[in-house]
Amino acid sequence: MLAAILLVGIALGCAVGEGVPVLERRAQDIEKGIMCPVCPGESIDQSQHPLAVQMRGIVSEKVEEGWTGKQIEAFFVERYGPSVLLDPPREGLSLMVWLAPPIGLALALGALFLVLRAMVRSPASAAEGAQGDVELSEAERDEYFRRIDAAIDDDRGEGTEETTGRSSNSGAGKAI
DSSP states (O other), X not given: OHHHHHHHHHHHHHSOOTTSOHHHHHHHHHHTTBBOSSSTTOBTTTOOSHHHHHHHHHHHHHHHTTOOHHHHHHHHHHHHOGGGBSSOOSSGGGHHHHHHHHHHHHHHHHHXXXXXXXXXXXXXXXXXXXXXXXXXXXXXXXXXXXXXXXXXXXHHTOOOOOOSSOOTTSSTTOOO
């Protein structure tokens, strides 16, 4: 029971209070989209620099005068340039900031797909490639085995056999 009361108390304490006036909430939302010119990457809502404090005062004044969010942003862009906005405009050359990441991701995924497809071969083509399409005649096969037997005999120090066929006792019963 005590835990439930504490939980309800915490939930009520964390809830957004209706005590914040609508104009102040609107000003805070606008301040989150305007960057402090002195503190790179930090909105005027977060910054404690005197210029950011002054800019927050201007935003509050303009909201009280009835300016829209776009008008207030345009006011600051006119004075500080488009880099004062945390979200770059979605037009002109700045449009590339919005388009480059998804295009780059699509190209990377396409390249990954092509590379993986090239690396993975179908089982039929892999079996064909492993066979090598080389067929030995019976005479070639006998010559191959004769050379292997001769090499083995040389390693054992027994000399070479000069036979045209595969010897039947090439290693059978010999001591190693």
